[in-house]
Amino acid sequence: MIGTEGSPPPASPAVTVRRRRWLTVLLWLLVAPFAVWAAARVLGLEGVYPSIQLLAFTPYVAAVSLVPLALAALTKRIWPAITAAVVVLAFAACVLPRSVPGTDAGDPDGPTVRVMTVNMLYGQADPGQIVRLVREGGVDLLAVQEYSAHGQAALRAAGLEETLPNAVTYPRENAGGSAVYSRFPLADQGYRQLTSFVQAHASVRVPGGPDVYVESAHPCAPIGRGSGACWRADLAAQPAASPGGPVTVLMGDFNSTLDHKAFRRVVTKGYRDAADSAGTGLSPSWPYDDRWYFPGVTLDHILADQRVRVRNVRIIHIAGSDHRAVFAELVLPKAGA
Incomplete structure (x- = not known):
């Protein structure tokens, strides 16, 4: 039986593979800008105008970087998910300490x-x-x-x-x-x-x-x-x-x-x-x-x-x-x- 009446026939294996590949490519394209931004922040690659200005918005970019991580995890794309997780951790190491009171050694x-x-x-x-x-x-x-x-x-x-x-x-x-x-x-x-x-x-x-x-x-x-x-x-x-x-x-x-x-x-x-x-x-x-x-x-x-x-x-x-x-x-x- 090909399929129940009124329902579309199942996609062929080749179509399914192409769809999965395109989804993986899209996820990499989504992760890549965040990875570049995190690398620039960690390595201090400020460049020139307007990249100097853009780096000031790193805390907002850090928050949004959770989106590609969530999408990669939900779609079970292992390497995009691992890369996105590394990016999130890099952002967290740069940004989150500012919200935590430090140990003050002053008198x-x-x-x-x-x-x-x-x-x-x-x-x-x-x-x-x-x-x-x-x-x-x-x-x-x-x-x-x-x-x-x-x-x-x-x-x-x-x-x-x-x-x-x-x-x-x-x-x-x-x-x-x-x-x-x-x-x-x-x-x-x-x-x-x-x-x-x-x-x-x-x-x-x-x-x-x-x-x-x-x-x-x-x-x-x-x-x-x-x-x-x-x-x-x-x-x-x-x-x-x-x-x-x-x-x-x-x-x-x-x-x-x-x-x-x-x-x-x-x-x-x-x-x-x-x-x-x-x-x-x-x-x-x-x-x-x-x-x-x-x-x-x-x-x-x-x-x-x-x-x-x-x-x-x-x-x-x-x-x-x-x-x-x-x-x-x-x-x-x-x-x-």
């Missing part, structure tokens, strides 16, 4: 310093909200990027200098300026000139603790052809935290994430990423404006000297800016330690 009994970094978007961010966050959070050190003369005047009018009276400020038009505001006295004030932006810095005299070197970081963004060179150069120019030198804190808009090798190299200069250490390293900080359709990525960071203990990291929406602020409590080593 738990040292003086606490509360720090915050804000990108003001050409000085347009809400100054009243920034000052309110500084007061309510007991912020001791504030780093500002995209700091214009308008932003400086707005922060002064909102009363920032009443709470953080010591400052090193370098306003510039557009996105080039930066500043550091402090509750404590400052010394050795200056700035670092990068390709396009300046980075204000100073030594902060913290009561009961060592002097802290703080810098408002803002390397150029990889936003077009040829921008990769300035992006790499600006990240490479970030200062190191030397075990024998001052306790160092870099905070700002780094225009990069932990999925960028160039940024990871900065972290290995003696720092820990505060959000990564606190288990909040997957919290996006950009963009937070009317681009609701754009997946958020983590461009803003607080890098703390490895001698510093990190706790209570928060990512905070700032009205008028396309970046969120990053707040952290840092426990310094005791003076003379």
